[in-house]
Amino acid sequence: MTDLADLTLAAAADGIRQRKFSSWELTQACLARVHAWQKHTNAFLAIDHGGALKASARADALAAHGAAAGLLHGVPLAHKDIFARANTIVTNGSKITDRPCSETATVLARLDAAGAIEIGALNLVEFAAGATGHNAHFGECRNPWNTACVTGGSSSGSAAAVAARMVPGALGTDTGGSVRLPAHFCGIVGLRPTYGRVSRHGVFPRAWSLDTVGPMARTAEDAALLLQAIAGADPLDSTAENLPVPDYRAALQQPLAGIRIGVPKNRCYVELDAGIAALLEASRAELAKAGATLVEIETPDPQPLTASAVVVGRAEGAAIHGDWIASRPGDYGPGIREALEVGLFVPATRYIDALRRRGMLLKQWLDEVWGKVELLHLPAFARPTPTLEKAAADAASPDASDLFGRFTWPFAFLGLPSLVAPMGFLADGMPAGMQLVGRPFSEALLLNAAHLYQRATGWHEKAPPLPSS
Amino acid sequence: MSQDRPGAPSAASVKAMASELYGLSLDDARAAAIAGELGRFEAGVAAAGPVAADVAPGALFRQLLLAHENQGARRA
Numbered sequence: 140m141t142d143l144a145d146l147t148l149a150a151a152a153d154g155i156r157q158r159k160f161s162s163w164e165l166t167q168a169c170l171a172r173v174h175a176w177q178k179h180t181n182a183f184l185a186i187d188h189g190g191a192l193k194a195s196a197r198a199d200a201l202a203a204h205g206a207a208a209g210l211l212h213g214v215p216l217a218h219k220d221i222f223a224r225a226n227t228i229v230t231n232g233s234k235i236t237d238r239p240c241s242e243t244a245t246v247l248a249r250l251d252a253a254g255a256i257e258i259g260a261l262n263l264v265e266f267a268a269g270a271t272g273h274n275a276h277f278g279e280c281r282n283p284w285n286t287a288c289v290t291g292g293s294s295s296g297s298a299a300a301v302a303a304r305m306v307p308g309a310l311g312t313d314t315g316g317s318v319r320l321p322a323h324f325c326g327i328v329g330l331r332p333t334y335g336r337v338s339r340h341g342v343f344p345r346a347w348s349l350d351t352v353g354p355m356a357r358t359a360e361d362a363a364l365l366l367q368a369i370a371g372a373d374p375l376d377s378t379a380e381n382l383p384v385p386d387y388r389a390a391l392q393q394p395l396a397g398i399r400i401g402v403p404k405n406r407c408y409v410e411l412d413a414g415i416a417a418l419l420e421a422s423r424a425e426l427a428k429a430g431a432t433l434v435e436i437e438t439p440d441p442q443p444l445t446a447s448a449v450v451v452g453r454a455e456g457a458a459i460h461g462d463w464i465a466s467r468p469g470d471y472g473p474g475i476r477e478a479l480e481v482g483l484f485v486p487a488t489r490y491i492d493a494l495r496r497r498g499m500l501l502k503q504w505l506d507e508v509w510g511k512v513e514l515l516h517l518p519a520f521a522r523p524t525p526t527l528e529k530a531a532a533d534a535a536s537p538d539a540s541d542l543f544g545r546f547t548w549p550f551a552f553l554g555l556p557s558l559v560a561p562m563g564f565l566a567d568g569m570p571a572g573m574q575l576v577g578r579p580f581s582e583a584l585l586l587n588a589a590h591l592y593q594r595a596t597g598w599h600e601k602a603p604p605l606p607s608s
Numbered sequence: 609m610s611q612d613r614p615g616a617p618s619a620a621s622v623k624a625m626a627s628e629l630y631g632l633s634l635d636d637a638r639a640a641a642i643a644g645e646l647g648r649f650e651a652g653v654a655a656a657g658p659v660a661a662d663v664a665p666g667a668l669f670r671q672l673l674l675a676h677e678n679q680g681a682r683r684a
Contacts, residue, residue, distance in 0.1 A: 335673060348666075382677055446652020453649075465630055481642050483630055484622050489653065496659045498668025505676060537648060554673055579676040 143168035145602070148214060148307035148361035149388075155202065155213040162202070162213025166195035166256060169215045173258070173305045179606045180281045180290075182299040183259045184220050184230060191215060191258035198256060211368055212254030218310040219294045220260035221267060222247050222352075223341035231343045232265040232293075234276050235463055235470050244341025245376065246310060246352050246369040253368040258306065261296030265475045267312055267345040268456065269293055270320055270543035271530040275472025279527055282325060283603040284569050288524045291321035291543075293345075297355045298325035302570075304602055308356040308365050314345040315452060316519075316547025318353040319574060322559040323519035326570025326598070328362045328589060329355045333580045334554035335380040337366075338373035346455035347378075348494065349448060349551050357599045359560060359589035363387035366582060382580065390583040391590040395430035398588065400575075401512035403438045407545070411521045414565040419518055422562040422573045422592065426516070429591040438508050438515070441549040444500060447493040448552035449544075454490040457482025474534050501553050505578070513584060515576040518546050519559045524569040550576045558582075560589040561598040570598070616646035 143165045146154065154160050170188055177183055198213035207213075220230050223240035224247055230236060247257075262280040264272060272280040272295035280295035282288040283303035290299045294311025298321030301309050311318040313331040322329025330353045337352045344350055354365030367388065372381040402423060403409075409416070427433050457464070460479045468476055508515065521542065525533070533539040550557045556579070559572040577585045593599050617625065623639040626632040634642070 333673065335670070380674065380677075382674075440655060442652055443656030446649055447656065450649050450653060461630065465632060468632075477638075480632075481645050483632075484617055484625055484642055484646060485649070486617070489649070491665050492659065493653060494665035494669075495663045496653070496656050497666070498672060499659050499663060500656060501669055501672050505672060509676070509679075537645070554669065578679050579673040581679075 144172040144304050146307060147358050148356055148364055149358070151307050152211055152214050152364065156207060158202070162195040162198040162256065163192065165213065166191050166215045166258065169258060169306055172303065175605055176283060176303045176305055179286050180283050180299045180303060181278045182262055182280055182296040182303070182305060183217065184262050184277055184296070186259040187257070191256055194256040198254060208252065208254030209368070210253050210364060211250065213256060214254070215256045215258045215306055216250065216308050217257060217259045217261050217300055217306045218247070219263045219297050219312060221263060221312055221343045222310065229260070229343070230277070232263040232267070232274050232277065233470070235467060236343065240341070242341060245338040245373045247341070249369050255368070261300055261309060263295055264293035265472050266343070266460070266479070267293040267314060267317055268475050268478050270316060271527070271534065272321070273527065273531060273534075281527065282524065282569075284326065285524070287526050287528070288569060289324060289527055289530045291324035293317040294321050294355065298322055298327055298329070301325070301327045301355050301357060302603060308354060308361050310365070310369070311353055311355050312342060312345070313351050313353050313551065314349045315448060315544050315551045318355060319519055319547050319557060319559040320543060322355060323572035324524050324569070326561040326572070326601070327355055327357055328359050328558065328560045328599070329353060330362050330366065330558045330582065330585065331551070331556060332366065332370065332582055333556045335378055336556070336580060336582065337369050338376040338379040340373055340375035344455070344459055346452040348451050348455060358593055359558070359586045360388065360391055363391060363586045366586070385583045387583050387586055390587050393587050395426065395588060395591060398431045398514065398584070399434050399512040400426055400431045401434050401436040401508060401515045403515065403517065404435050405438055407441060408517060411518055412523055414523065415518055415521060415571055418563045418565070418571050419516070419573055423516060425592055425595050426588065429588075429595060431588065434512050436508065436511060439503050443496070444549035444552045445544060447496055447500070448548045450485055450489055450493040451552070453482035454485040455482070457485070497552060504553055509578045513577065513581070514588060517574040517576060519572045519574040521545065523565055523567055546574060555579060556582050556585055558585040558589055560592060563596070563598055616650040617643060619643040622646075
């Protein structure tokens with residue numbers, strides 16, 4: 140018999156709706172999985188065992204009276220500990236933010252309205268300011284495929300929890316790659332939506348001009364359900380655009396005929412580990428089999444995008460943290476204060492120029508790339524998954540920053556939607572993901588392409604073996 | 609960015625700013641590391657070329673995202 144914790148989010152939601160099993164049974168199964176994995180991965184910062192079971196019992200009672208709340212009714216989830224929940228302490232992975240929140244983040248309120256249950260808070264890099272998954276205060280998050288390896292970050296716990304099937308879905312945040320990198324390293328789907336698609340109200344900021352909230356799940360269909368629940372305008376966040384939200388799940392099955400997928404041939408995209416390159420090639424072949432047309436393309440140089448994104452990210456990060464850097468420098472973990480501190484010295488003129496350049500660069504990319512193709516197909520990371528030890532040793536090197544952000548920062552700066560989906564395993568047994576980037580607000584197409592790819596390949600069906608103790 | 613603009617702040621400037629603006633004490637090595645990082649930003653951004661004088665921060669970016677919403681939603 141299938142362990143309920145192994146169900147996808149879509150199957151879990153459908154099963155509860157059809158009364159095949161109860162929310163309480165599903166939540167019990169997920170909690171058992173959490174307890175089996177927690178000491179090995181450190182994915183959770185807090186586990187609300189009792190609260191989750193009470194909430195699931197309430198969900199079952201409502202369902203019994205025909206009063207199911209919404210499309211995620213009774214489904215247990217957990218999220219990066221960066222989303223405000225009224226009367227709850229949200230750590231942001233830090234020891235500085237230690238007071239209860241006064242309100243609830245819009246995305247959590249929307250998941251509540253959809254009927255989802257929250258079973259705990261997930262680990263993250265301190266203040267979402269890092270790409271590896273280390274956290275000096277709460278301990279590093281470890282990859283369930285190999286606990287000596289990084290999960291990626293900053294949404295480290297979200298990726299580990301979903302990959303190990305502790306929960307069927309989670310929210311993360313992505314400023315420069317914090318949803319997509321962990322999705323790659325842990326072998327799950329991670330979607331960074333278009334800037335303006337999802338409200339950031341109640342989300343602790345890393346850099347206002349770049350921050351997004353994105354779903355993380357095992358399948359594109361599951362990510363579609365989560366995005367459906369959280370997307371749309373929000374009077375509490377003026378950057379959340381007042382645009383219609385498509386039916387993402389309904390769009391998943393559309394054939395890819397007529398969709399052109401650009402394959403960049405610039406050197407910066409092809410200098411890759413041979414194993415990653417082979418998986419990317421195989422994933423392109425599958426997308427072509429699904430009906431897409433592959434088009435070789437030379438993109439503009441992505442380096443100015445990365446540099447501009449880092450200028451904006453550093454300057455805004457310093458604006459957020461400046462007072463604490465001065466008053467509580469010892470309360471930041473190693474490397475975090477140093478990373479944020481640099482932004483104090485970015486001249487205002489450079490910051491403004493980077494933001495002025497953003498529109499100009501977006502226009503160039505829309506004209507030269509998205510005028511020719513609907514999607515770009517890219518790596519998410521160029522090398523095999525580093526160990527936690529090696530990533531920590533290399534953390535201060537400029538090369539490390541370039542290595543982790545090379546394929547993710549550019550599209551964060553352009554504000555474009557980007558999705559990472561698992562594309563197989565490297566010789567060392569670690570998963571790897573392909574990245575698809577689309578036009579503004581083309582999340583439905585990204586999810587559609589990833590869904591057809593997953594249906595053909597089945598990589599998402601593989602799970603890391605349960606720990607023996 | 610015009611050709612005659614000064615480059616990134618030097619290590620000495622970083623150290624002085626840290627003290628005068630933020631009350632922070634940086635040692636020489638840390639100030640040099642920050643100056644080095646700022647220099648790398650400068651070089652990377654400069655590669656994007658000049659930006660027209662009448663471009664306001666943020667406005668064109670949002671306008672383009674919204675203008676392409678239909679294309680994003682629509683399939684080829």
